[in-house]
Amino acid sequence: EVQLVESGGGLVKPGGSVRLSCVVSGFTFSSYGMNWVRQAPGMGLEWVALISSGSSYIKYADSVKGRFTISRDNARNSVFLQMNSLRVEDTAVYYCARAGTALPVAFFDYWGQGALVTVSS
Amino acid sequence: DIQMTQSPSSLSASVGDRVTITCRASQGISNYLAWYQQKPGKVPKLLVYAASALQSGVSSRFSGSGSGTDFTLTISSLQPEDVAIYYCQKYDSAPLTFGGGTKVEIK
Numbered sequence: 001e002v003q004l005v006e007s008g009g010g011l012v013k014p015g016g017s018v019r020l021s022c023v024v025s026g027f028t029f030s031s032y033g034m035n036w037v038r039q040a041p042g043m044g045l046e047w048v049a050l051i052s053s054g055s056s057y058i059k060y061a062d063s064v065k066g067r068f069t070i071s072r073d074n075a076r077n078s079v080f081l082q083m084n085s086l087r088v089e090d091t092a093v094y095y096c097a098r099a100g101t102a103l104p105v106a107f108f109d110y111w112g113q114g115a116l117v118t119v120s121s
Numbered sequence: 122d123i124q125m126t127q128s129p130s131s132l133s134a135s136v137g138d139r140v141t142i143t144c145r146a147s148q149g150i151s152n153y154l155a156w157y158q159q160k161p162g163k164v165p166k167l168l169v170y171a172a173s174a175l176q177s178g179v180s181s182r183f184s185g186s187g188s189g190t191d192f193t194l195t196i197s198s199l200q201p202e203d204v205a206i207y208y209c210q211k212y213d214s215a216p217l218t219f220g221g222g223t224k225v226e227i228k
Contacts, residue, residue, distance in 0.1 A: 035217070037165075045157070045165060045208055047217040059215035062122075100170060107155035107170040107212050114164065 002026035002110045004096050009115030012086055020081040020115055022096030030054075030074040033099035035108060036081045038092035048094070051079065052104035059105075064090075086119045093117075123148045125211055127220035133228045140196040142223045144209035149189045153213035156185055156194045159222075160205045168207075169194065201227055 008020040022034070036048040049060045049070040058070060069082040079096055093114040100109035124147040134140050144154065152172035157165040167176045169185035172192055182197045196203055204227055209220040 044206075044222045045159075045210075045219040047210075047219065050215065050217065061216050095164065100167070105212055105214060105217065107167060107210065108157075108165075109167050109170075109176065111164045111166075 002098070004098065004110055004112035006094065006096055006112045006115035009094065009117045011118045011120065013121055014086060014088055014119055016086050016119070017082070017084045018086065018117055020083065020094055020096075020117070022079045022081075022112055024077050024079075024096075024098070027098075029077040031102065033057075033104035033106065034070075034072060034079040035097045035099060036070060036079075037095045037097050037108070037111075038090075039095070039114075040089070040092040043092075046092075049081065050099070050104055053102075057104045083117070086117075088119050091117060091119045122216055123150065123211060123213075123218060125209055125218050125220040127207075127209055127223050129223060130221065131224040131226070133226045134199050135228045136199055136201060138199045140199050140203075140225060142194045142207055142209075142225075144187075144192040144194070144220050146190045146192075146211055150211045150213040152188050153211055154185075154187065154192050155210045155212060156183075157208045157210065158203075158205045159208065165208065196225075199225070199227070 035050045067085045072079040096112045097108035098110040099106040154172045156169040159165045206222045
């Protein structure tokens, strides 16, 4: 069974940092690209970042470029999102999601349960 | 960047009705279009990819069509369990933009 489990969310002050982790199981992690998608309270879905299976291809949404960094550790079946210089508008549930094909840019076929990040003073 | 526009933003229909949701891309994206369903308080679920390919395990009530800039998601016979917000998403290239969502309710 494919599982994705996020952790690391919580309350952080504006300008602060937080690191999200997503540990996966049930598939060969090193063969798939991974993504982070967020959803602000009561709002729609916003793609945040993607990383290819071997970390050679990385892309970010303009709203987080220069502040967020996506990375992965294939030995630990994990993908990470380092979030710096956080703003109130970064408050959201952050989902990790698997790319549905061997290509890094793809639809998302499996999603985690999400981690809530609240940015507030 | 390519923008994704969904319509309507919400709809109310009766059980058994045929429901159609539209997604329009501001530039052509071939068939790199996916549809997701998000039920209240739940994680998004993939319904359709490649514009018309039904994800494994998804009810055959759902179907997708379109190519280029105009796409549709159709629910052939609306059921109570279909109450949700539906999102389209382009994945031809980054950014992987979602549409604004369509909220489907039962009349």
